[in-house]
Amino acid sequence: SAVISQKPSRDICQRGTSLTIQCQVDSQVTMMFWYRQQPGQSLTLIATANQGSEATYESGFVIDKFPISRPNLTFSTLTVSNMSPEDSSIYLCSVEARISDTEAFFGQGTRLTVV
């Protein structure tokens, strides 16, 4: 199984600022995914990040608001830009492991509060 480290685990940020969340995997993976979980809600996919190409965003999410980097096969970042209180959520990174495609593993999440 893949081990996913996500940083920071939580943060409190001022509105109008930006936060970059890091996701590190202990093995090379083809695809990485970023999800958002608003308070009391389910998880919604933000985008899919492939190494060497631009991220693919889901409906309702745009690159200017959630820029993503994928510089190599073990690392990705998600930036939440120009934050507002509505961005307060848990952000989770997920991977599809090359070794086995039997599970979707998730990082421990980043709990973001915007004040």
Next chain:
Amino acid sequence: AQKVTQAQTEISVVEKEDVTLDCVYETRDTTYYLFWYKQPPSGELVFLIRRNSFDEQNEISGRYSWNFQKSTSSFNFTITASQVVDSAVYFCALSEAGGAQKLVFGQGTRLTINP
């Protein structure tokens, strides 16, 4: 379009009772994957099971069991002899792209086990 419905928003039972969490899904694909995840209060997502659409055998893992019925598009999850540590939010999810690609999540069921 893909959709996962968990009609039970909250369930509360007394310890040692059996409890079943319902999951109904919609998909046009013949190949798909179904998942269950547990989210304890700490926020991380804990993988419980993955089932592909060609395997309708029921699964048992300790106190956990899953009933997959394609005829009713359901993938229900039963906890036998529930324990307080089972208290969490449980999510059912669907992947159409095969393996552990993009997941569509249900709204989740908050399970509370009372001592």
